[in-house]
Amino acid sequence: MSVSAISIKGVNKTYEGKIEALKDINLDVEEGEVFGLVGPDGAGKSTLFNILTTLLLPDSGQIKVFLMDAVRDYKSIRQIIGYLPGTFSLYPDLSVQENLDFFAVMYKSDIEENMSLIEPIWKQISPFKDRKAGKLSGGMKQKLALCCALIHRPSILFLDEPTTGVDPVSRKEFWDILKSIRQQNITVVVSTPYMDEATRCDRIALIQDGRIIGINPPQTFINNFKGKLYTFKSENIFSLLKVMEQCPLNCNYYPYGEHCHVAFYEDMQEALPKFEAFLQEHHQTYETITPIDPSVEDCFIEIVTHSN
Amino acid sequence: MFSIEANQLTKQFGTFTAVDHISFQVNEGEIFGFLGANGAGKTTAIKMMSGLLLPTSGTAMIAGFDIRTQSKLIKRNIGYMSQKFSLYGDLTVFENMQLFGTIYKIPRKELKDRIMNSLRELDMEKQADTLVDSIPLGWKQKLAFATAILHRPKIVFLDEPTSGVDPIVRREFWKLIYLAASKGVTILVTTHYMDEAEYCNRISIMSEGQIKLIGTPDELKKKMEVNTINDVFVKFVKR
Amino acid sequence: MKELRMILKKEFIHIFRDTITLALVLAMPIALVLLFGFTISTDIRNAKISVLDQSKDTQSKTLVNQLSASGYFQVVSYPHNELEIDDDFKNKGIKLAIIIPPNFEENLSKEGNATLQVINDVSDLNVASILNNYVRAVVQRYTADYNDNSSRGSAFDITVKMLYNPESNSVYMFVPGIITLIMVLVTALLSSITLAREKETGTMRMLLITPVKKIYIIVGKVIPYMIISFISTIAILVISVTVFKMPINGSLLMLLFLCIIFMLTAASFGMLISSISRTQVDAMMITMMGLFLPTVLLSGFLFPLNSMPMVFQVLANIFPAKWFILAIKDVMIKGSGFFDIWLYLLILFVMAVVFIIFSLSRLDKRN
Numbered sequence: 056m057s058v059s060a061i062s063i064k065g066v067n068k069t070y071e072g073k074i075e076a077l078k079d080i081n082l083d084v085e086e087g088e089v090f091g092l093v094g095p096d097g098a099g100k101s102t103l104f105n106i107l108t109t110l111l112l113p114d115s116g117q118i119k120v121f122l123m124d125a126v127r128d129y130k131s132i133r134q135i136i137g138y139l140p141g142t143f144s145l146y147p148d149l150s151v152q153e154n155l156d157f158f159a160v161m162y163k164s165d166i167e168e169n170m171s172l173i174e175p176i177w178k179q180i181s182p183f184k185d186r187k188a189g190k191l192s193g194g195m196k197q198k199l200a201l202c203c204a205l206i207h208r209p210s211i212l213f214l215d216e217p218t219t220g221v222d223p224v225s226r227k228e229f230w231d232i233l234k235s236i237r238q239q240n241i242t243v244v245v246s247t248p249y250m251d252e253a254t255r256c257d258r259i260a261l262i263q264d265g266r267i268i269g270i271n272p273p274q275t276f277i278n279n280f281k282g283k284l285y286t287f288k289s290e291n292i293f294s295l296l297k298v299m300e301q302c303p304l305n306c307n308y309y310p311y312g313e314h315c316h317v318a319f320y321e322d323m324q325e326a327l328p329k330f331e332a333f334l335q336e337h338h339q340t341y342e343t344i345t346p347i348d349p350s351v352e353d354c355f356i357e358i359v360t361h362s363n
Numbered sequence: 364m365f366s367i368e369a370n371q372l373t374k375q376f377g378t379f380t381a382v383d384h385i386s387f388q389v390n391e392g393e394i395f396g397f398l399g400a401n402g403a404g405k406t407t408a409i410k411m412m413s414g415l416l417l418p419t420s421g422t423a424m425i426a427g428f429d430i431r432t433q434s435k436l437i438k439r440n441i442g443y444m445s446q447k448f449s450l451y452g453d454l455t456v457f458e459n460m461q462l463f464g465t466i467y468k469i470p471r472k473e474l475k476d477r478i479m480n481s482l483r484e485l486d487m488e489k490q491a492d493t494l495v496d497s498i499p500l501g502w503k504q505k506l507a508f509a510t511a512i513l514h515r516p517k518i519v520f521l522d523e524p525t526s527g528v529d530p531i532v533r534r535e536f537w538k539l540i541y542l543a544a545s546k547g548v549t550i551l552v553t554t555h556y557m558d559e560a561e562y563c564n565r566i567s568i569m570s571e572g573q574i575k576l577i578g579t580p581d582e583l584k585k586k587m588e589v590n591t592i593n594d595v596f597v598k599f600v601k602r
Numbered sequence: 603m604k605e606l607r608m609i610l611k612k613e614f615i616h617i618f619r620d621t622i623t624l625a626l627v628l629a630m631p632i633a634l635v636l637l638f639g640f641t642i643s644t645d646i647r648n649a650k651i652s653v654l655d656q657s658k659d660t661q662s663k664t665l666v667n668q669l670s671a672s673g674y675f676q677v678v679s680y681p682h683n684e685l686e687i688d689d690d691f692k693n694k695g696i697k698l699a700i701i702i703p704p705n706f707e708e709n710l711s712k713e714g715n716a717t718l719q720v721i722n723d724v725s726d727l728n729v730a731s732i733l734n735n736y737v738r739a740v741v742q743r744y745t746a747d748y749n750d751n752s753s754r755g756s757a758f759d760i761t762v763k764m765l766y767n768p769e770s771n772s773v774y775m776f777v778p779g780i781i782t783l784i785m786v787l788v789t790a791l792l793s794s795i796t797l798a799r800e801k802e803t804g805t806m807r808m809l810l811i812t813p814v815k816k817i818y819i820i821v822g823k824v825i826p827y828m829i830i831s832f833i834s835t836i837a838i839l840v841i842s843v844t845v846f847k848m849p850i851n852g853s854l855l856m857l858l859f860l861c862i863i864f865m866l867t868a869a870s871f872g873m874l875i876s877s878i879s880r881t882q883v884d885a886m887m888i889t890m891m892g893l894f895l896p897t898v899l900l901s902g903f904l905f906p907l908n909s910m911p912m913v914f915q916v917l918a919n920i921f922p923a924k925w926f927i928l929a930i931k932d933v934m935i936k937g938s939g940f941f942d943i944w945l946y947l948l949i950l951f952v953m954a955v956v957f958i959i960f961s962l963s964r965l966d967k968r969n
Contacts, residue, residue: 095529097500108811110966130813138811144804148619149612160608161812193401203808219526222400222555223593224600248527251558251593263529293541309534312561312592313580352530352558359531 058121060086060211060242061107066116068102076102078265080116084211084244089237091256092246093351099265100246101141104215107244108138121210134162137209137241141216143196147189151180151199154188155206162207172239173202176232194225201232205241212236214245218252230255250352261355268358276354281361282307282318285327286347289315290340298337304330307360316347318357364427366391366518366549367412371421374407381407383572384421389565391517394540394550396560399569400600405553408569409520412551414438426517426549439467442511445522449507452496456487459495460510467514474513481509484542501532508539512548519543521552525559537562557593566592568599575599605814609822616796617826624830627792631784631834635841638780648676649733652690652699655680657706661748665702668744674736687721698722698733710748735935739849777842778930779901781835781861782923786897788831789865790872791889793823797876798885816965820958824869828862835861851937860933860947864926867950868893870957871922877964897923925949 061084068077077099084090092100105111106118109129118125120132145154155177159166170177176198183191188199197217204212214233218226230252237243245256253259253273260270269276289295292310299308304326307318319326327344334341349357367389374382382404389395399405410416412425414434423430426440450459457478464474482488485505490498495506504525511519521540525533540562544550552563560566560580567577576583576599580592587595617624651669655662669675675698679690687699701719703709709716720737722730800806809819839857842848850857871893879885899905900914901923907915918924929946932938940947 095500095532096527098529110807110810133811134813136811138808140804140807142804144808146612146616146805147803149615153612153615157608157612158808158812160605161809161814163605163813216527220401220523220555222600223557223596224400226555227597248529249556250530293538293545296538296541309531310537310562312558313563314561356530359529 058086059119060084060088060121061090061244062117062119063107064117066103066106066113066118068099068106068111068113070102076265077106077113080267082260082267082270084242085258086242087237087240088257089233089243089245089255091253091259092244092262093248093250093253093256093259093355094246094262095248098262100248100262101215102265103262104213104244104246108136108213109133134207135210137204137207137212139197139200139204139212139214139217141219143200145188145196145200145203148187150185150187151191152184154199155202158203159206164207166206169206169208172208173205175235176205177202193221194228197221197225197229198232205236209241211242211244214243216246216248218247218249226252250350250355253351259351261351261358263355263359268362269354273351276351277349280318280349280354280357282320282349282357283323284347284349284353285317285319285344286311286314287317287344288313288342295339295341298334298339301337302330302333304333306330307357309356311352315341316353317344318349318353364391365389365424366393367395367423367425367551369408369412369421369423372408372411372418372423373420374404374411374416375419380572382411382418385569385572385574386421387567387574387577389549389551391549392544392547393565394544394552394563396563396566397551397553397569398555398557398560398566398596399553401555403569404572405569409522409551409553413441413443413520439514440517442514442516442519443522444507444511444519444524446504446524446526450495450503450510453494455492455494456482456498456506457491459506460513463510464513469514477513481513485509485539499532501528501536504528504532505536505539508536508543512543516548518549518551521550523554523556524552526554526556533559557591557596560592568596570600606818606822609814609818610825613796613822613826617830623792627788627830628834628837630787631780631838632841634780634784635777635838636845647673649674649698649729649736650678650694650696651675651733652679652681652687652694652696653677654682654684654687654699654701656704657702659705659707661707661710662702665706665741665744669700669737669740672736672740674733674740697729698737700737777838777846777848778927778934781838781930782864782897782901782926783894784834784838785831785861785865785868786871786893786923788834789824789827789868790875790893791886792830792872793827793869794872794876794879794885794889795882797823797873798879798882801876801879802881810966816962819965820873820961823873824866827872828865828869831865831868832862835865848934850934852933852939856939856943857930857933860926860929860943863947863950863954864922864930867922867926867954867957870954870961873961874957877961893921896921900924901927922950922953 063080063082066077066080069075080103092103094100102111106113106125107120109125109132112126121135123132125132146157149157155166180195180198180202183195188196191199218229221229233243233245247253256273258270258272261268271279292315295315296310302308305320309316317330331344365388370386371384372382372386373380373384385408397405397409407416411418411430412423414425414430414437417431425437428436428440430437451462454462460478460481461474464478469477479488482491487502487506495503498506508524525536528536540550552559554560563580565577565579566583567574569575578586583592583595584590587598589595589598653666653669655666666677670677678694678696681687681690684701690696690699699721701721703717703719706716718741720734722734800809839850843850872889875888875892876885879888900907900918900921902918907918907924925946929943932943
């Protein structure tokens with residue numbers, strides 16, 4: 056049995072007596088996995104990150120990071136975690152090299168010793184090592200921050216929305232880097248508001264309004280999808296949206312990119328002809344209605360819609 | 364007549380060419396996705412199209428006005444919304460809309476009616492006197508969009524409007540965009556998120572200051588022989 | 603310790619790469635001293651005075667001669683009674699009158715002390731206070747000479763009794779005042795802004811998440827700005843002494859030690875401020891309202907404290923500047939040593955310790 060890298064039991068957090076940021080959070084992260092915290096902005100991801108990185112105390116509940124208590128043993132936890140915040144948080148007036156040197160010393164770590172770990176990333180930014188960090192491009196900044204967060208060879212790496220505002224190519228690169236970090240036996244906890252990135256994780260927790268609405272490997276979410284999902288393309292999405300409000304079938308309809316997704320909770324043999332008849336009756340032009348495998352985003356929508 | 368018509372639009376900063384002879388047209392009521400990697404020149408192009416920056420060469424007609432000579436008229440006829448800056452958190456919903464409405468010189472009496480109408484569409488009438496800071500992010504985004512179209516612009520520029528918003532609210536947001544487009548408002552959206560790009564009627568992908576690809580999402584996917592716009596983007600930039 | 607050295611290195615990089623701020627910080631004190639210095643010193647050469655010499659003996663004449671020889675004063679009239687002094691103020695435009703009591707020499711030699719009365723023109727308090735201090739300086743020198751030459755070897759005092767402005771400030775009050783302001787500005791304001799900047803940009807979180815000791819973070823912020831403001835202080839002193847011939851009556855080492863202690867207090871105050879502010883703007887506003895204004899208004903630098911309502915006199919005690927100004931005046935003007943000002947030093951030091959402890963407790967408060 057592998058050790059739990061992180062174990063969270065019954066964590067609650069309320070800000071200034073009003074806003075409930077986290078409600079009864081329970082989750083375990085296993086050693087060596089890439090764990091995704093997936094949910095929209097304001098769902099409580101950052102609060103949970105602040106608590107896990109010991110920067111914030113929970114109101115109640117228990118958090119263990121490699122069996123150390125996040126409230127009491129926070130100093131020991133800080134030795135073994137690396138943290139990449141959501142916004143660029145290095146010194147913009149220090150050069151790339153100076154930033155790395157600085158954090159290496161802060162972590163009482165030796166750059167040479169851990170070079171093997173960061174080398175693949177460092178190689179990409181070392182040509183700019185005398186450039187001030189503030190003058191780097193977004194992707195480069197991100198890589199430098201990652202080097203600084205890894206320089207002490209942490210056991211767990213926390214990444215707070217590392218791909219927000221990053222273009223698709225850099226995002227893909229970034230996820231590839233995370234894979235390689237994981238191979239170094241570093242547990243990775245990453246948050247993202249983007250459902251399409253969820254499949255890159257070993258397991259994900261969907262989080263909404265301060266609550267965890269499901270923890271599973273992405274594929275399990277997809278397997279657990281209750282509805283029968285169909286997709287089709289419509290000539291006029293806006294007119295379709297209006298018409299769908301009157302649909303008599305038990306279904307959940309939403310646009311999905313340039314397509315429309317309908318999750319039916321019916322016997323499809325009867326429902327599908329009924330649905331087509333309904334569309335024709337309301338003068339909708341559309342292309343073939345085909346079944347499709349749900350994405351994590353479809354799962355999120357289903358879970359949230361059903362819990363309401 | 365096109366709503367946006369760029370003709371060899373170019374901007375150089377010293378020796379660096381940020382926007383390199385781009386030409387494209389957007390129809391009235393079209394939802395146009397303006398994509399590109401960081402630093403591809405999107406922001407510069409939008410600044411020129413909204414009359415904030417003069418081009419080095421080339422020109423563009425925005426809602427029928429020349430960006431070189433009629434920037435004042437352009438500003439009156441466009442709306443702008445970005446996730447970074449949209450509304451004042453310490454003003455109420457109503458006060459925010461009133462403020463922007465007044466800036467665009469909407470007559471006072473009419474302004475109140477328009478605000479109330481728009482809040483009714485958003486189903487936010489009860490929140491009129493709530494501070495913007497205390498409403499959920501998704502609602503803020505919808506409100507910001509409603510505010511950006513309060514003066515009935517012909518074109519709205521949306522700069523990463525819904526990144527980080529939950530999938531359900533995001534769909535509600537797009538419903539508002541479709542509604543506006545169905546009334547003839549032209550929408551130009553920038554985004555890094557390709558699922559958002561798929562909501563657009565047509566998209567363009569910029570790289571190194573040039574528009575390298577343009578077409579409907581389906582056309583581009585067929586052309587690049589992939590299944591998603593994300594793959595289109597990745598495949599295209601890798602080349 | 604390696605961490606502290608690294609933090610210091612980083613802070614100095616911040617300082618030296620921000621050349622505009624650095625230039626401003628170094629040039630401002632010099633500009634301030636020159637500005638204050640020249641506006642004040644223009645009309646205090648050859649100030650017109652009257653002397654009512656009721657003794658007319660050798661010693662009183664020597665004193666009057668020394669007054670005129672000082673270059674500060676020009677004796678334009680020798681009135682015969684106090685009524686005539688009033689006339690001189692009205693008609694001859696004198697700035698100051700000195701009354702030497704009868705039997706001056708006799709009192710000096712027999713009783714070892716004598717009293718001089720100084721009457722000021724209160725229409726210009728600033729000039730009056732400057733002149734009073736010139737009088738003090740001349741009299742001090744005169745006393746010293748007298749004691750040296752006195753074969754009897756018995757020391758004596760002359761008490762200068764000021765009318766109208768008995769608690770006058772030093773002529774060179776502006777120098778300690780400017781030193782205070784500079785130290786408050788440079789150490790407290792800049793250090794609090796840089797710490798707040800780290801909070802604002804998120805680098806503070808990165809620091810806190812490392813195992814580095816919190817005290818290093820604070821000390822690393824405090825020391826660089828103390829050094830910069832120390833350089834400024836030296837510059838102010840050099841200009842004051844060379845350009846404005848300001849005397850430093852106490853020991854220079856004592857003065858510098860005092861300045862270092864005050865810088866520490868000011869920088870700790872800066873840390874305290876940044877520990878309660880979230881942004882650089884907050885830090886700046888709080889420093890201005892909570893430190894800069896009280897320093898200007900309540901330290902006794904511009905406005906004499908004892909002419910203020912009781913509330914403010916009491917309030918002034920909680921601001922470090924008051925104690926520093928008391929101490930620096932004593933050292934520079936009275937020539938006081940460590941044993942005269944140890945209490946002030948202690949107060950300043952205790953304040954610094956309290957501020958630092960408080961900011962440490964707020965730095966990583968986790969809730």
